[in-house]
Amino acid sequence: MSDLRVSRDELLRFATAVFCANGMAPADARTVADVLVWANARGVDSHGVVRIPIYLKEIKAGTYKPTGQPVLHQLLPATFKLECNRAPGPVCMMRGAAQAVDLAEKFGAGIGLVSNPTHVGALGRYAQWIAERGHAAIVIVAGIPLMAYHGSSVASIATSPIAIAVPGAADAGTPLLLDMATSIIPGGRISEALAAGKPLPEGVALDAQGRPTTDAKEAKTLLPIGGAKGSGLSLMFECLTGILAGAPIFAALANVDGAPRPIQNTMIVALNVASFRALPDYRADIGRLQAKVKSLPRRDGVEELLLPGERADREAARRTRDGIPLSRKLWVEFEAIAQEFTVAPLRGS
């Protein structure tokens, strides 16, 4: 069964319509759809429209508030907190990114916490958005445990991604964007290996007994990059997000009180490049950096050295042109969703 393809615009139209039909305001529906389709376009399908059926289930269960809005608490001048109470993650994050940029314009730096939204999707989108506005961005998230704390046999910390973006070489150029989890492989890789009947690489996962495994059927827990390093980063990200926001995820495990605990908390940092040096000079040096990376001597068998985000940028150009592949399984789910919510069904391209 080959995948079907759909144009980026049509996928955006469909996702927006589905969220609208579930009570979301049109602008918010569009924001959520945009973040999902952005991930699909870049080849990060695990954070794309595959999430729609999950979100709809959460909306039904009441753990995803489609009409929820983040409440802004302006704190000391360069800091803020958005209390989200399960408002849509991308709506909260875009609001947070905009607020961080506003503060960075005035104070040079803006740092905010986004506390207790629904799933925020691909973190890179927010860092990229900030960098498109001429600011440097650091965005971190901590969520539910999927990875082993170094030395532990069980899923005990999040695979906490970090995204860092800086303005690109040219005015209209794409920002340099690093968007990485602190686990060696993403969780989605296990299901992919399972579906393909292939083994996992060595040293990336543990089984239910905490033993290393390459068997995708047995893999239960992800391992962090660099052992104590990736695991330490993830732990510190919880300290800088959930614990700082007063909505801990990890620590709350110790004292479960029955209240639904947050699934994600994030920190957004925007830094005003122009506060430090003229933006065109900064861009020029980024261009020199990029050229230098491209010209470095390569190891045997390496055809090209890639900049952070470069592979995904190319995939986005390709998929925007040729369409976004969807599995037949998802296609069928979308047909049912179209019917349930009386939305025009997705048209393939």
Place this chain on the structure above:
Amino acid sequence: MSDLRVSRDELLRFATAVFCANGMAPADARTVADVLVWANARGVDSHGVVRIPIYLKEIKAGTYKPTGQPVLHQLLPATFKLECNRAPGPVCMMRGAAQAVDLAEKFGAGIGLVSNPTHVGALGRYAQWIAERGHAAIVIVAGIPLMAYHGSSVASIATSPIAIAVPGAADAGTPLLLDMATSIIPGGRISEALAAGKPLPEGVALDAQGRPTTDAKEAKTLLPIGGAKGSGLSLMFECLTGILAGAPIFAALANVDGAPRPIQNTMIVALNVASFRALPDYRADIGRLQAKVKSLPRRDGVEELLLPGERADREAARRTRDGIPLSRKLWVEFEAIAQEFTVAPLRGS
């Protein structure tokens, strides 16, 4: 030849005296000595007093300005830059840390660049100092290339460490401190393996031809944690430090103009915990987090799960009590230095 031991105070006394004898103001000499001895106490000997002979050579060569002072440029309210022109790294960094804390007190966040100091020593010291004052800290550095950019065969980026610290569980408690390089092993591990006649672990280093090697004699280039991830972090740190400060290290490689380029640039972020929530509540949750980590199920053969910085905290307690070991080689160098600069020689304990 067994190592000799010296008390922490005596080592501090000696190092301070040597820097004073080289023209440094007493308070500055003490600051530099303190950062070096702090690293020795924590077992990070590569960043300890072993650097003294190197610094003295740099002072003679004119690339280390013992009387240099950082010049503060206050930028937009929450941001600043210290232009250091090879003033002593620890003096510049402590000044930067203090300024970041001042701004965080007023604005919630303070972010500064420390541009072109001499070697700053162990980055963790500054993050810890900020966290001891009740703020969260992120400190990053980019320096000269020692590590392969992912896919490259040569040393092309720095092993750029990052240090993250948050206030500890108790008022007087030690902050939680992660201090890690983006390479799998530190450069010093190669010389250690060489001295011990032991092989390196698999997959941590390349030889001069860019081929993987476990032979310490052949190892020329370090490899990053998580491949493209560690390498991407290091590249983004250069974008956030040297390039932002207008003093690029990496990019300057492309256009060498004869001017001595910086050896390090750093970014210091201080974040006012109390702007977000009451500090005692924050500390209490950090305590719960620590307890939770300690109680996690462990993998076979793992005796204890360690928190970021815990091993080094214990070593510091041990060495503060029992003395700091110095190699005979270093001891002999220090005797010559004592004579050259008419400083009372180091007394063993």
